[in-house]
Amino acid sequence: MRIQRSSYQWSEFDSPPYKSYTLSNFREIPQIRNLSKQLQFEMEVVANIFPFKANNYVVEQLIDWKKVPNDPMFILTFPQKGMLQPRHFNKMASALRKGIDKKEIQKIANKIRLHLNPHPAGQMEHNIPKLKDGTKLYGMQHKYKETVLFFPSQGQTCHAYCSFCFRWPQFVGMNELKFAMHETELLVQYLREHPEVTDILFTGGDPLIMKTRLLSGYLNSLVEAKLPNLKTIRIGTKTLSYWPYRFVSDDDADELLELFEKVSAADIHLAIMAHFNHPAELSTDAIKQAVTRIRKKTGAQIRTQSPILKHINDDPKIWAEMWQKQVSLGLIPYYMFIVRDTGAQHYFGVPLVRSQKIFREAYQMVSGLARTVRGPSMSATPGKIQALGTTKVGRVRAIVMRFLQGRNPQWVQRPFLAKYDGGAIWIDGLKPFEGEKFFFEKELEQLLRKDDSSAGNETSSAGGGPP
Numbered sequence: 001m002r003i004q005r006s007s008y009q010w011s012e013f014d015s016p017p018y019k020s021y022t023l024s025n026f027r028e029i030p031q032i033r034n035l036s037k038q039l040q041f042e043m044e045v046v047a048n049i050f051p052f053k054a055n056n057y058v059v060e061q062l063i064d065w066k067k068v069p070n071d072p073m074f075i076l077t078f079p080q081k082g083m084l085q086p087r088h089f090n091k092m093a094s095a096l097r098k099g100i101d102k103k104e105i106q107k108i109a110n111k112i113r114l115h116l117n118p119h120p121a122g123q124m125e126h127n128i129p130k131l132k133d134g135t136k137l138y139g140m141q142h143k144y145k146e147t148v149l150f151f152p153s154q155g156q157t158c159h160a161y162c163s164f165c166f167r168w169p170q171f172v173g174m175n176e177l178k179f180a181m182h183e184t185e186l187l188v189q190y191l192r193e194h195p196e197v198t199d200i201l202f203t204g205g206d207p208l209i210m211k212t213r214l215l216s217g218y219l220n221s222l223v224e225a226k227l228p229n230l231k232t233i234r235i236g237t238k239t240l241s242y243w244p245y246r247f248v249s250d251d252d253a254d255e256l257l258e259l260f261e262k263v264s265a266a267d268i269h270l271a272i273m274a275h276f277n278h279p280a281e282l283s284t285d286a287i288k289q290a291v292t293r294i295r296k297k298t299g300a301q302i303r304t305q306s307p308i309l310k311h312i313n314d315d316p317k318i319w320a321e322m323w324q325k326q327v328s329l330g331l332i333p334y335y336m337f338i339v340r341d342t343g344a345q346h347y348f349g350v351p352l353v354r355s356q357k358i359f360r361e362a363y364q365m366v367s368g369l370a371r372t373v374r375g376p377s378m379s380a381t382p383g384k385i386q387a388l389g390t391t392k393v394g395r396v397r398a399i400v401m402r403f404l405q406g407r408n409p410q411w412v413q414r415p416f417l418a419k420y421d422g423g424a425i426w427i428d429g430l431k432p433f434e435g436e437k438f439f440f441e442k443e444l445e446q447l448l449r450k451d452d453s454s455a456g457n458e459t460s461s462a463g464g465g466p467p
């Protein structure tokens with residue numbers, strides 16, 4: 001049935017009412033009740049430590065229940081036993097079996113969480129910008145010269161949570177974002193003081209969890225400020241994947257598209273940085289509608305990104321299919337990330353050398369239009385580091401890398417070598433091919449020391465999710 005909606009565009013259906021599932025009600029899902037009691041208990045154990053949230057669209061349209069427990073979309077959204085080390089799993093399992101009270105469970109959970117590197121990548125202290133008058137801008141990050149990250153306070157949750165998400169500490173309340181009242185005023189002020197900034201990236205959580213009314217407050221202030229340096233507004237989001245009705249048939253879907261149009265009309269490029277981890281997320285009627293509606297009229301461009309994840313997409317065929325589907329829909333493949341060193345990295349992580357091989361094989365399967373993708377890359381303390389492959393120097397094997405973004409822009413695009421290590425998952429696990437230190441390390445220490453004098457208590461970081 002076609003329904004004429006306001007002045008904007010038609011939509012083929014109405015949104016189903018949004019229904020959220022968490023630890024407290026996941027056993028209401030009929031498909032979950034069909035699973036063994038053992039599996040249900042395992043999910044409960046893990047969901048007491050890592051955040052868990054799914055919704056009816058994910059459950060009914062993205063997960064292939066015939067394939068559960070091995071279905072990738074199931075693994076992506078429902079807690080998995082392997083996400084915890086056995087000793088942590090057993091500790092929580094026995095606490096739950098004893099039926100001790102909630103406060104005690106919470107205490108045990110927090111103790112375990114502290115063992116899971118909840119503050120990775122030194123992003124905590126190092127990227128908090130300041131206004132000239134000394135005001136610290138919590139809820140913003142400025143790491144690379146041209147791009148500022150902005151974490152709107154009402155955009156710090158998601159329509160569902162990815163089980164691998166490195167922002168898990170934020171979602172379990174370990175480090176909530178504090179943010180001042182006049183958020184956009186301070187943001188605009190900062191952009192005026194920093195003409196080198198061309199891009200602002202709204203990130204979270206997921207900024208498109210916000211109602212259009214709230215989001216338009218932010219975007220309108222930026223448009224109305226007429227900042228000559230501001231060329232691009234990016235929005236990092238998983239809403240296309242987890243709740244595409246946001247763009248199609250939700251109450252304020254049309255207003256959202258009108259807002260996008262308004263940004264484009266002000267000659268600011270609007271880039272939707274969309275996360276897709278698996279081709280299943282690109283295959284429903286709702287996502288196709290959502291993409292059509294965004295692309296047809298708003299002028300916004302959709303770019304895509306995902307980490308490479310064991311149990312979900314560690315196969316070149318999956319990536320090739322995903323990129324091809326994206327190109328068919330008119331989306332631009334942008335980044336493949338390596339999962340960072342926090343939370344359940346031991347479960348989802350794919351070694352650098354293997355990631356690069358998967359990337360290369362997938363890249364070889366697709367046409368040039370899908371080769372806009374970059375990666376696999378680590379968002380680490382010194383910058384975004386891409387693994388380029390392996391080589392030999394004389395007879396000795398080496399891993400070749402380069403910076404795609406650097407804390408010092410001069411580091412970018414200079415190939416450098418590490419000793420070959422097929423098991424390494426992160427830059428910290430690699431040794432320089434020659435000498436004691438990588439070429440950037442000494443300078444990095446100086447840069448961080450300089451930063452430390454203005455250290456604050458930052459709470460969120462970008463990378464594995466939105467760049």
Ligand SMILES: *Cc1c(COP(=O)(O)O)cnc(C)c1O
Nearest residue numbers: 143144147149379405462463467
């Ligand atoms: C990835 C990233 C960006 C954006 O980098 P691009 O290469 O321009 O996409 C900006 N800030 C941070 C902290 C990032 O991790």
Ligand code: SF4
Nearest residue numbers: 158161162165238465
């Ligand atoms: S990866 Fe993005 S969408 Fe997924 S839970 Fe994390 S912030 Fe939310």
